[in-house]
Every structure is written in structure tokens, then in C-alpha cells.
Amino acid sequence: MLSQPLHSTPPAADADDLGCDLAILQLGRRLQASGYRFTTVTPLSHQRNNARAENRVARHVRDVFGWSRPFARELLPAADFDALASGGVLREHAGLWASDIRWSSLNDLLLVHSAYPTVAHDAVFFGPDTYRFAQAMEAHLLSRTQPIERAVDIGCGSGVGALLIGRARPAAQVLAVDINPTALRYTAVNAALAGVNNVTAWHSDILAGTEGDFDLIVANPPYMHDTQGRAYRDGGEGLGSALSVRIAAQALGRLRPGGTLLLYTGAPSVEGQDLFLQQVQPLLGASGFQWDYRELDPDVFGEELDTPSYRTAERIAAVLITVTRLPRTLPGDLPT
Template identity: 55%
Template sequence: MTTADTLTRPAETSSRDANPDEALLALARAVRDSGYRFTTVTPATHARVNARPENAVARSLRDVLGWSRPFREDAIPAGLTDLMKQAGVLDRAEEGPDDTLLKARIRLSSLDDELFLHAAYPPLAADSVFFGPDTMRFAEAVLAHLEERARTGRPAPRRAVDIGCGSGAAGILVAKRLPEAEVTLVDINPAALRVAGINARLAGVENVRTVHSDMLSGVEGVFDLIVSNPPFMVDAGERAYRHGGGPLGAGLSLRVVEAAAERLAPGGSLVLFTGSAIVEGHDGFRAEAGAICERSGLEWSYREFDPDEYGEELDDPGYAAAERIALVVLTATRRDGVR
């Protein structure tokens, strides 16, 4: 098994009686209790920093579980290595100066004073559980929306859902702030649901459930809050955590808008954080998403969170017509009393 394999097969290196999920949770708790913190960077930055000669082999826990560097067994406390073995997330490294090096198949990143498990760098597998700077931006947009609702006297959401939850970060932060709400994390990726469930336990939130679902097909009823940060890139390998499909990667994002148009409760809102490829000054996603909202009677707003991200992706033939990739936030609300 290579380090590119994901968390869907957790028990291969664990003892027969070990519970890999419990071992993974115990590992995360022990790391948190050590005072560990790590801010995840973009893959491009990660590659540059790890390419420095002095970073070839890990020297600290942050190097092992943040920077995903190969390490010698004595580089971290033995108890943590044992938990990794029990969880089945420890491999022999394929890179490094010798064949005694190990590598963790998971990472831990900081957000909102919590730690979140996700896939190690580089996340090559189709079902990798991704967490990056966009996760942090997405969470910021969702929490800002909750603050705005409270400031304007709107009722707190009672039912919320995170579509394509990945690590579960945004939904878990909603659950922290709304302990009386029912928060559902949905994804088509079993690895994501497993990690999101562990992350919810790590954060100590009890009002979260995970459901295997394509969009909202696996859950019933209407929602007061729908949040989503779906894959939005053009990806030739069609990796689930990255490939958006449709026109210039907008396919999944448009499906989220359509799902929200059908399942928002009166007064309910969608907060969608995504990317849009701009062609000759035209934002095709904005036009199509806005049209869906208009047809459905939703009030909506739209802003560019960052006008120019992922510039390196423009070298991909799939973006031949694009001049930039913008990160955007769409907020759509169903008026009270309207269904």
C-alpha cells in the first residue's frame, strides 16, 4: 500500500482486536493535547517548502502530521507511532534518504481552535479527504452568515446540512455554534464520511450525523441552512475531491444551487463557496446560478472572495479559454412564508 492510498482501508496494519477509528480518534486527541497547531497551505506552497533540502526528513510532530514529511520512528513519541499503527495510517515512505523512514497517511490541521483530520500530502487518490485554505475561507463565509443572521434578528437555523462535507469542518463549526440544531454532513465519499464523523467526535459536538448522499437525495425534509464548498476544478483524473464537472468545473456547484432551490425552508439560506473560471470578463457560473435563483424565487447575492486564485491551473488545456479563476460566495435565501 502506498502513501497515496486514502483512509478507506484503515485496518491493514492494526492488530486484530484494535478499533482503527478509536485509535485514530485517540491519536488526534493526544496530538491536540500536546499543543500541536498547523495551518494548512496550498499544495503549491506545500511542494515548495518541502522541496528545501533541510526539509527532506521530519524533525518534529508538525513535520510529520502537518507537512507530511517522512520520519524516523524516534522523531515523535512512541505512543503516537503505536496509535498510527493501530489506526492503519502508517506506511513505509517511498521517498527519503533511506529505507527506514515512515510516513503518516493522515494530516491534522487547525481551524477555529479545533483540529481536523484529513488526507496526507499529496492527496493523489480519487477519494482523498481534502482540507486546505479554501476550507478555511469557506468556514469564514459560513460563520459570517450566521453572525449576520443573529445581528438582523433572524431565527437561528434548526436544521442545517453541509453538502459534500469532506472533512466536515464547516458543518462541525455550525454545530458548535448552534448546539440545539440538527446538523447533517453528506458526501458520496465513504472516506470523507468516516473522517467527518471522527472530526465531529474530536470537536465534541453531539448534534451531528453523517449520511451517504448524492447532493440531498439521501436526506429528507427542508433545511434552514445549506452550506457547500463543492469541487470546482477541471481535473483530468476526475478525482472526487477536486473535479467539478460541467462547464469549466461548475457542474457540481450548479447542482448545489438547484438542490437548495428545492429544499430550502422559508427563511432558509444557502451559503455556497466555490470557484468560477472567468472567460473574457464573463462569469458564466454567476449567470447560470443567478438564473436558477431567479426562477425559484430566491433572493441572492454574489461576491468575489478572491479575484485571482489557482493561476497555475490556467496551464491546463481545460482552462484554455479562461483568463482567471475567482473564488466566489453565493448566498441565496427563500423569503419567509414562500415555498
């Protein structure tokens, strides 16, 4: 069952969208049953693979839904082709066809997201950042002793964060929030495919469309400075760090005692100074928070340094900040 209640705007998915999403879900089940697997690489590696002469046209289903290569109509079963074409997922491409969705593997999960190249404003990104984010989340969930009753995945994209929480804590209420309706649709499909019933996709700008406090807040937001302002990629000012700082500021005020924010993002460095840490650290100066900050990869998206936006940057690191609100102490309690 697809679960996608939306908060105010945009309006709930129409019948055409729901029909298309059902076709995508049915395709995912067939791919899963066939043993389909695909690891999504960086855009540059993807480009290099597809540029090889032998890879210009798809030869099998993995080429279609993994490598996003143009394909002949006969390569897909007629039922799949007709359902996806009528839903607008397939489009004509230079005498062949191309898919606007991809399917990627994450451990035993299979997740739908946007095809390569992700250029549309409503594209849903999945890639190496997703794998690093998932690893950090799994480590936290394994080591966590505090209960999780309510959790939220901010800027959920394909829903990876919400699904990992939902599977690890089946009694928890898990929200997957995003401003991108396509992300909410794909999250609902992915939750249904994974059989995770405690995840709800909800429209919200960060936490503005939600109520109450949370035991766990996770986020893997866009962190590049994108001159086109594409939602899946643009992190705003501060060389793309502004959105992550906004998320941290809102999330810290919505943590329950003992609750944790797990934020995976990018940190641009200028003259040796980490711009994200400079902006977020003052938020953590107040008593009542315990936090940890670490670089998971010291050098990502190095090609961006050639662009005018990053002419002052030395590097971009992938970082993880973990912030826990300390339990309240009663008068007379001794600090622990």
C-alpha cells in the same frame, strides 16, 4: 463517541475502520493537549517548503502531521506508531515512514484530513479554500436572526461546515453528507474531537440520500475540472462548475421559508464571462428568492491556466453565493 450512520451504500464502516478511527481520535486528543497547531497552505507553497534541503525529513511531530514529511519510526511514541501502522495510516517510504493523514488548525478546532499531496480518489481536502469558507460561514451565523432547526453540509469533506453550525447552534440537527466514505469517517472523528454531539455523518449524493427541508444548507464543493475525475477535486463540466450548479439546483428546492443556501465555490471566467454565474443565475430568476453574489478572491489556482483544460480561461475566482427563500405571504398580506 464516533457517529457515522450511513444511508444505504456504501456499507457502514467495518471493525477495522472503527479501530483505526479510534486510534486517529486518540492521536488528535494527544496533539490537542500538546498545543499542536498547523495552518495548511496552498499545494504550491507546501511543495516549495518541502523542497528545501533541510525539510526533506521530519524533525518533529508537526513535520509529520502538518507538512507530511517522511520520518524515522522513533519520532513517534511507540503506542501511537503501532496503533496508526496497524490501521494502515502509516506506510513505509524509502527506508522511513510517512503518514496518510494530516492535522490542521481552524481557530480552536483541530481537524484530520488527507496528507499532502492529495492524489488519491478518496482524498479529503483541506486548505485555503476551507479557511475562506469558514470565515464566510462564521459571518453568516453571527448575523443570522432566523432559527436553525435542521442544517446540512453538502460534500462535507473534513466536516468544517457542519461543525461550525453544530457549535453555533447546539440545538440544531446537522447533517454532514458526502459520497466519500473517508470524508464521513474523518468528519465523525473531527466531531468527536471537538465535542460536537449534534452532527451526523451521512452518505448522500448531494441531497439524494436525505429527507425534508432545511433552514441552512452550506457547501464548499470541488470546483476544478480534473481529467482524472477525482472526487475531492473534480467539479465536472463547465471548467469545473457543473457540480456547484447541481448543488444549487437541488438545494433551492429544499430550503424552508426563510432558509438560506451558502455556497462557496470557484468561478472560471472566459472572455470576461463568469461561467458559474451564467449557469446559476437562471435558477434564481423565479420570485421567492433573495440572493447575493460576491468574489472573495479574484485569482485562485492560477497554475491551472497552464493546463489544456483551462486554455480558454482568463482566471478562476473564489466566490460566495448566498440565497434565501423569502417567507411565504398569506392572501391579504402586504409585501415587506
